[in-house]
Structure formats: structure tokens, C-alpha cells
Amino acid sequence: MANSEEQIRSLVFDALRAALGRPVELSDDTNITEGLGLDSVAVMDFVMEIEDALDISIPLDRIAEVKTIGDLIATARDLKGNR
Numbered sequence: 001m002a003n004s005e006e007q008i009r010s011l012v013f014d015a016l017r018a019a020l021g022r023p024v025e026l027s028d029d030t031n032i033t034e035g036l037g038l039d040s041v042a043v044m045d046f047v048m049e050i051e052d053a054l055d056i057s058i059p060l061d062r063i064a065e066v067k068t069i070g071d072l073i074a075t076a077r078d079l080k081g082n083r
Contacts, residue, residue, distance in 0.1 A: 008076050010051055012069060020047050028070030047072075056080055 013026050020036060032038055038046065050072070051057055056079045058066075067071045 001081060005073065005077050008054065008080070009073050010077070012050060012073055015046060015049050015053070016069070019049075026069060028068060028073065030069045031067055032069060032072065033067075050076060054080055 007046050008068065009028075016026060017024065019038070019042065024036065030036065032043060032046075033040075047058060047063060047066075054076055056076060058075060058079060062079075066075055
């Protein structure tokens with residue numbers, strides 16, 4: 001189970017690469033929708049995968065604030081730490 005920020009980052013990067021099905025350069029600054037071309041359904045599927053893997057639930061208001069991969073990692077880390 002991923003607990004550290006680096007473990008969460010690795011999980012997110014791996015899941016994104018699998019969802020995209022193509023090689024892509026990722027960083028914390030990568031915009032999830034604009035930079036990767038994911039539509040809202042693909043983003044929700046991806047977020048659900050992260051939630052399942054980390055055993056967390058990201059509230060919709062927090063998801064709306066997530067723009068970059070770094071935002072998602074920080075949100076997941078915060079929720080993981082608050083359990």
C-alpha cells in the first residue's frame with residue numbers, strides 16, 4: 001500500500017501511463033486534462049483507480065480543485081494522512 005509521497009507519485013504516474021496507453025513524459029506540473037488530453041470520464045475512471053489503490057475517497061469538491069498531477073498527489077497524500 002502506498003503511503004509516502006514518492007509511493008503515491010509512482011502509483012499515479014504508472015496508472016496514468018496505463019490509462020493513456022502511450023509513452024508520455026509526466027511531471028508534477030503536468031495538467032491532467034489539457035496536458036494529457038483526458039476527458040472528464042477518463043479522469044473520473046483514473047481517479048477511481050487511485051482511490052481504490054490507496055483506499056481513500058476524494059470528495060467531488062476536492063477533485064474539482066485538482067488540475068495537475070502534483071495537485072492529485074498532494075490531495076491523495078493529505079487524505080491518506082487524515083485517515
